Amino acid sequence: MPRGAARSEASRTAILTAIATLIDRMGFDNVTIEAIATEAGVGKQTIYRWYPSKNAIVAEALAEGTLVPESFPVPETGDALADISAWLERVLAFLGDETHAALLGSLLSASIDSPEIGLRVAERLGMASPTVAERVQQARDAGQLRPALTGEQIDQLIFGLVVMRALGRAPYVPGEAHRLVAALLGVAPD
Amino acid sequence: MPRGAARSEASRTAILTAIATLIDRMGFDNVTIEAIATEAGVGKQTIYRWYPSKNAIVAEALAEGTLVPESFPVPETGDALADISAWLERVLAFLGDETHAALLGSLLSASIDSPEIGLRVAERLGMASPTVAERVQQARDAGQLRPALTGEQIDQLIFGLVVMRALGRAPYVPGEAHRLVAALLGVAPD
Amino acid sequence: MPRGAARSEASRTAILTAIATLIDRMGFDNVTIEAIATEAGVGKQTIYRWYPSKNAIVAEALAEGTLVPESFPVPETGDALADISAWLERVLAFLGDETHAALLGSLLSASIDSPEIGLRVAERLGMASPTVAERVQQARDAGQLRPALTGEQIDQLIFGLVVMRALGRAPYVPGEAHRLVAALLGVAPD
Amino acid sequence: MPRGAARSEASRTAILTAIATLIDRMGFDNVTIEAIATEAGVGKQTIYRWYPSKNAIVAEALAEGTLVPESFPVPETGDALADISAWLERVLAFLGDETHAALLGSLLSASIDSPEIGLRVAERLGMASPTVAERVQQARDAGQLRPALTGEQIDQLIFGLVVMRALGRAPYVPGEAHRLVAALLGVAPD
DNA sequence: CCCTAATCGAGACGGTACGTCCAGTCTTAAA
DNA sequence: TTTAAGACTGGACGTACCGTCTCGATTAGGG
Numbered sequence: 034m035p036r037g038a039a040r041s042e043a044s045r046t047a048i049l050t051a052i053a054t055l056i057d058r059m060g061f062d063n064v065t066i067e068a069i070a071t072e073a074g075v076g077k078q079t080i081y082r083w084y085p086s087k088n089a090i091v092a093e094a095l096a097e098g099t100l101v102p103e104s105f106p107v108p109e110t111g112d113a114l115a116d117i118s119a120w121l122e123r124v125l126a127f128l129g130d131e132t133h134a135a136l137l138g139s140l141l142s143a144s145i146d147s148p149e150i151g152l153r154v155a156e157r158l159g160m161a162s163p164t165v166a167e168r169v170q171q172a173r174d175a176g177q178l179r180p181a182l183t184g185e186q187i188d189q190l191i192f193g194l195v196v197m198r199a200l201g202r203a204p205y206v207p208g209e210a211h212r213l214v215a216a217l218l219g220v221a222p223d
Numbered sequence: 224m225p226r227g228a229a230r231s232e233a234s235r236t237a238i239l240t241a242i243a244t245l246i247d248r249m250g251f252d253n254v255t256i257e258a259i260a261t262e263a264g265v266g267k268q269t270i271y272r273w274y275p276s277k278n279a280i281v282a283e284a285l286a287e288g289t290l291v292p293e294s295f296p297v298p299e300t301g302d303a304l305a306d307i308s309a310w311l312e313r314v315l316a317f318l319g320d321e322t323h324a325a326l327l328g329s330l331l332s333a334s335i336d337s338p339e340i341g342l343r344v345a346e347r348l349g350m351a352s353p354t355v356a357e358r359v360q361q362a363r364d365a366g367q368l369r370p371a372l373t374g375e376q377i378d379q380l381i382f383g384l385v386v387m388r389a390l391g392r393a394p395y396v397p398g399e400a401h402r403l404v405a406a407l408l409g410v411a412p413d
Numbered sequence: 414m415p416r417g418a419a420r421s422e423a424s425r426t427a428i429l430t431a432i433a434t435l436i437d438r439m440g441f442d443n444v445t446i447e448a449i450a451t452e453a454g455v456g457k458q459t460i461y462r463w464y465p466s467k468n469a470i471v472a473e474a475l476a477e478g479t480l481v482p483e484s485f486p487v488p489e490t491g492d493a494l495a496d497i498s499a500w501l502e503r504v505l506a507f508l509g510d511e512t513h514a515a516l517l518g519s520l521l522s523a524s525i526d527s528p529e530i531g532l533r534v535a536e537r538l539g540m541a542s543p544t545v546a547e548r549v550q551q552a553r554d555a556g557q558l559r560p561a562l563t564g565e566q567i568d569q570l571i572f573g574l575v576v577m578r579a580l581g582r583a584p585y586v587p588g589e590a591h592r593l594v595a596a597l598l599g600v601a602p603d
Numbered sequence: 604m605p606r607g608a609a610r611s612e613a614s615r616t617a618i619l620t621a622i623a624t625l626i627d628r629m630g631f632d633n634v635t636i637e638a639i640a641t642e643a644g645v646g647k648q649t650i651y652r653w654y655p656s657k658n659a660i661v662a663e664a665l666a667e668g669t670l671v672p673e674s675f676p677v678p679e680t681g682d683a684l685a686d687i688s689a690w691l692e693r694v695l696a697f698l699g700d701e702t703h704a705a706l707l708g709s710l711l712s713a714s715i716d717s718p719e720i721g722l723r724v725a726e727r728l729g730m731a732s733p734t735v736a737e738r739v740q741q742a743r744d745a746g747q748l749r750p751a752l753t754g755e756q757i758d759q760l761i762f763g764l765v766v767m768r769a770l771g772r773a774p775y776v777p778g779e780a781h782r783l784v785a786a787l788l789g790v791a792p793d
Numbered sequence: 794c795c796c797t798a799a800t801c802g803a804g805a806c807g808g809t810a811c812g813t814c815c816a817g818t819c820t821t822a823a824a
Numbered sequence: 825t826t827t828a829a830g831a832c833t834g835g836a837c838g839t840a841c842c843g844t845c846t847c848g849a850t851t852a853g854g855g
Contacts, residue, residue: 035822035830036821036822036827036829036830037820037821037829037830037831038819038820038821038829038830038832039820041831041832044831044832044833062336065809065810066811067809067811070833074833076831076832076833077811077813077833077834077835078812078813078814078832078833079831079832081812081813082831082832138335141331141335141390142331142335144391145325145331145391151390151391180406181405181406181411181412182403182406186403186406189384190383190384190403192387193380193383193384193385193386193387194383196386196387197382197383197386200331200335200386201335201341209376212372216370216371216372216407216409222371225799225852225853226797226798226799226853227799227800227851227853228799228800228850228852229799229851230799230800231801234801234802255840255841257840257841257842260802264802265801265802266800266801266803267804267844268803268843268845268846269800269801269802272800272801416849417803417804417805417846417847418803418846419847420805421805421846424805424806424807442716445836446836447837448836450808455806456805456808457807457837457838458805458806458807458808458838458840459805459806459807461838461839462805518715519715521715521770522711522712524770524771525705525711525771526632531770560786561782561785561786562783566779566783569764569767570760570763570764570783572763573760573762573763573764573765573766574759574760576766577759577762577763577766580714580721580766581715589756592752593752596752596756601751608824608826608827609826610826611826611827614827614828635814635815636815637815640828645827645828646826646827647818647828647830648817648826648827648828649826649827651816651818652826
């Protein structure tokens with residue numbers, strides 16, 4: 034058994050809450066470790082003791098749901114086209130809000146030197162376990178559809194599309210999600 | 224006519240060269256204006272006189288071809304599928320080199336707060352005027368193919384895919400480009 | 414000729430003034446470099462650019478007279494006993510003020526790892542060029558007196574005495590200076 | 604009677620030993636409470652429980668003889684001049700060693716905000732109970748000598764001289780102690 | 794041919810944030 | 825109840841860059 038005081042859960046929570054607050058108050062890039070410490074009412078060293086970098090805090094806040102409370106699970110009704118369409122619809126609608134798009138943009142930017150963040154973002158968006166790719170594979174195995182692309186490729190195209198929206202290109206047109214997914218799955222839309 | 228000394232072309236070039244050198248020596252984020260000035264043998268003020276920010280320098284270096292010497296024009300043989308496939312093949316192969324992927328990642332990251340850079344990147348990659356979207360439209364007009372998606376959507380899906388590769392996901396499998404483009408255009412691959 | 418902007422005299426002065434102000438406002442040991450920078454309205458780096466340590470600032474403030482405006486020259490009337498007595502009287506009276514004693518104490522403390530400061534303190538107190546030692550030697554040469562001790566020893570005993578007062582021992586009794594000097598010079602007091 | 608564990612003598616000793624070790628390994632000013640705790644294999648709180656400050660530890664280490672094992676009692680042969688000379692000789696020789704001078708310097712520096720340390724230092728050096736002042740007084744009472752100065756003044760001059768040596772001024776010349784003491788006592792040296 | 798204005802390399806300036814180190818307090822589990 | 829261990833808030837340290845400003849030198853028109 035380790036002696037000495039245990040990690041303070043209060044501080045941990047305060048840090049995660051603080052970074053979320055600050056990011057949406059002043060934008061991802063303008064958030065400093067010092068500001069986090071002040072906002073959280075925590076010593077700077079307490080942050081450095083547990084996190085090697087700002088990205089690591091973000092990763093944890095992301096995993097914890099502090100940063101993006103919503104979650105985007107892919108429904109499982111058995112109809113892959115409908116499921117994925119519905120999910121993509123929600124995601125694109127979410128990104129219609131400029132604040133959300135900006136946040137996701139920053140997170141993707143952070144993903145470049147922190148794969149961990151990329152992973153957490155994908156997770157939050159519902160693109161990990163069970164991923165879209167797996168859902169497509171199931172549909173294919175069930176003989177529901179025979180798309181020209183592999184599940185992974187489709188997965189990647191869709192995620193890429195989401196990223197493009199976050200990076201600021203093109204507004205969302207309702208119903209678009211369904212047509213996109215249909216085309217990618219090689220099915221005629223209703 | 225303005226009196227006084229004119230802008231020094233030597234300095235301008237030195238700055239662009241310096242930023243290219245430094246970016247690949249120490250990574251985009253670690254490049255500071257001061258380092259650029261030193262490397263270029265130029266006063267800091269000379270940089271600030273002509274560029275409002277690091278991003279602006281990058282944008283010019285990009286436009287000038289200093290940063291990415293290669294260019295990726297979409298061929299124009301009349302066969303849209305072949306043209307776009309060939310082009311995508313080259314781009315994905317280029318991103319197979321980790322250095323290139325990292326560079327593009329940084330540039331995309333910079334695009335978030337500098338649309339100018341986003342534009343230049345798209346330009347460099349051959350995704351602007353004439354864009355993939357236009358090529359698809361031409362083919363559609365010529366009756367060569369009738370894809371389920373609009374040119375813009377296809378354009379976006381493809382760019383999104385490119386971005387995903389740059390962000391570090393999935394290695395490139397030769398031949399993949401052709402299958403992807405074929406599927407997106409709604410054509411059976413050869 | 415060095416190019417670039419010259420050192421700012423305004424900043425230099427502000428720094429010296431600030432350290433003097435702060436030392437007497439909150440005591441030598443509690444003065445931080447950051448406080449000096451703030452008080453002087455100067456960037457921290459401007460201090461570090463010119464001074465390796467707090468002690469170096471103190472040394473300059475001392476040399477400049479910013480820290481201790483008074484000076485204690487040894488008079489030169491030809492009568493060594495009277496001259497030195499008068500001088501010591503002034504010094505001991507000065508140290509009667511507790512603030513002054515505390516300041517000198519701190520300075521002596523700083524002298525331990527900064528001989529420069531020791532020198533400047535001696536200078537300020539009038540114990541350097543022409544030093545008490547030299548005055549004694551002159552008197553001896555002129556046949557005015559033949560003390561049992563060398564000028565240097567007397568000098569050292571006197572400085573030691575001054576230090577003891579600064580370190581907090583014994584209050585000053587008027588007239589004491591004369592008796593002390595007389596005894597050290599081997600002369601009967603008047 | 605207090606219940607619970609009593610103060611651990613082992614810890615107390617370890618702390619005193621540790622501070623002595625660290626002072627001569629890295630210099631007085633660089634010794635931190637944390638380093639003492641680590642070196643002593645003791646919790647920080649154990650130190651803070653018993654000592655209000657680093658100076659208090661030093662004071663105890665001094666009183667205990669852990670810091671300066673040597674002691675310098677003034678001999679009592681009845682011949683005040685010889686006794687004091689012999690004692691001063693030993694002290695000055697001790698300070699000839701640079702390490703010792705540096706240590707004493709630091710201790711004097713610490714005395715400025717901790718009179719307790721000043722007292723302990725004086726004690727260690729043999730300048731307290733029976734002090735040099737008292738010895739002079741006894742000699743005067745016995746009619747052995749009639750110095751021009753009071754015992755206290757002599758005491759102070761001598762301590763001041765010792766301090767000056769510790770502060771780094773002047774090397775020791777053998778035999779000097781005798782001449783100095785003789786002069787201060789108003790006696791012709793042998 | 795000088796004058797005047799703009800540019801240049803150099804570098805000091807006031808600031809902000811960094812990541813580290815300690816001070817002094819508080820918490821835990823063991824003895 | 826004390827101990828060793830160690831986490832906690834707080835705050836100064838010395839460094840790195842930011843973007844601005846100030847030098848003296850250089851380089852062109854325009855008078």
